[in-house]
Amino acid sequence: MEYTAKGHLSKDSISEILRLKTAYPHRKSAILMVLHVVFDQYGYMDREALAEAADLMELPLVDFEQASSFYTLFPNQPVGKYHIQVCRTLSCHLRGAQQLVDMLREFLGIGVGEVTPDGLFSLVEVECLGSCGTAPMMQINDAYYENLTRSSVISILDELRAKAQNG
């Protein structure tokens, strides 16, 4: 089938999806990886991009929607440019994860599940990220920040803020 791009997916995303389409013994297996492609481009599950991805894969859109609703890594709504996920599960809790969340709420002036008005930061609590020996920790976009202290948290956020301002 000749495919006409609809403009929601970047060139790179399209070529990666086309690669994934034939990478597995069964095309449907690539669904999760296609969700990652859409997420990497948008930072959330853009509906029109998802529909374009489904067309490209020649699979029903509902398969993608079902999967994206099942897995927590794919938010439906836009999140901050820097999406902060704090692990709240026991090993991190024992090392102060709750106080880390309290500190971030105060520092950013937002609640858990919210985005700062400038769209720079969003904050969520998540379950175990497999970083228990380096607790407390947070994930910002796809990077882990571990063995956090109050001063390291402040310098990490200041650095990201400066990076955003300098484009």
Place this chain on the structure above:
Amino acid sequence: MAEFEKILFKYIDYPEQDRISTYMKNGGYAAFSKAVTTMTPEEVTDVVIKSGLRGRGGAGFPAGRKWSFLPKGIDKPVYLTVNADESEPGTFKDRELMEKDPHMVIEGTLIAAYAIKCKIAFIYIRGEFTFAARQLIRAIEEARAKGFVGKNIFGKGIDIDIIVHRGGGAYICGEETALLTSLEGGMGYPRVKPPFPAVAGLYGCPTIINNVETLANLSHIINRGAEWFASIGTPKSTGSKIFCLSGHINKPGNYELPMGVPLRELLYDHGGGIRDGHNLKAVIPGGSSVPVLTADKIDVHMDFESLAEAGSMLGSAGVIVIDETMCIVRAALNLAQFYQHESCGQCTPCRQGTYWMLVILNRIEHGEGRMEDLDTLLDICDNIEGNTICPLGDAAVPSVRSTIRQFRDEYEYHITNKACLPGTIAQGFE
């Protein structure tokens, strides 16, 4: 005690161990070469059976025997799926192996694939482990360039490809049948067993699922022999184990030690003891899904049999240390929230049971508990256990049941006084 010669972590902090040139300089891929060029797949399986290697993902099933369950003489493809969906709270060993020594994982995957005659192996890695996934992908490409991955390996007509597949952030997908459903492109719902994956797994084909650490042992077993491996550890729990220390311990981290090391030695000689000189209260020895041990039980040996005798499990060897400053109700509540969030919702006992456990623990922790809540919680545990398709329901039970059984006084204090036990505090960080 004599210094233990590390097996899996021997080169873990060696500079550029993640590059194939360094890995090969340190003896890498010799085992895969030896297996393919001098052994039949059946001989490889036989060595692994004789080594006594048991699955490191939690269940402890003998790895070689699992392979031998594959049906013989059918013309369907056989698949290998590497379970790299490390998500059991308290566990962070596979991540370190994949990030720092990815070729050891790839070599193990290739040896297993050869043994079970699999042409396409999948590594299902949890979605958050982006760095580990990149490390694996690069390692596979390096191995492909050397001819260890791809077509006609070592000129022996063996074809093996490896696909890295990223998960989406769902604990349930670490359960082997949920992992397969997810890999087939759907939501990660577990399936009823039987049929077991060895008979009808991925795409209905015979499939073996092995944990990362299990596979990491294979090159060493092939190189040094089954007898050598079986001489380490205990007679029934052979080899070494990576123990993950976290929580209120002075030196958290991964420690590779022989199976059967006493928990006390692990905590005090290796982990540096309890943080800030506090007294130990409880230890969860095998990831969040196993029963807690009280402080007087730490002379137990860390192997499958000894921990079962002590009323707990080795599980994934995620050792969570809890000192006297932590309220035991809050610890149970924290884990109840985890299981409630991660229940896939397919089975009523798990979906409803984890929800009500969370509600009840929450009200006890916040001073609104009733004394009959304790028996209600134990009753919910009994009604979840054994009544679900997959082990997630069973996994949600121990943290609640074992804390009530072993710290009932503290629960009762909490309910009567509508407050945490004196001396327990909000857990802080510096």
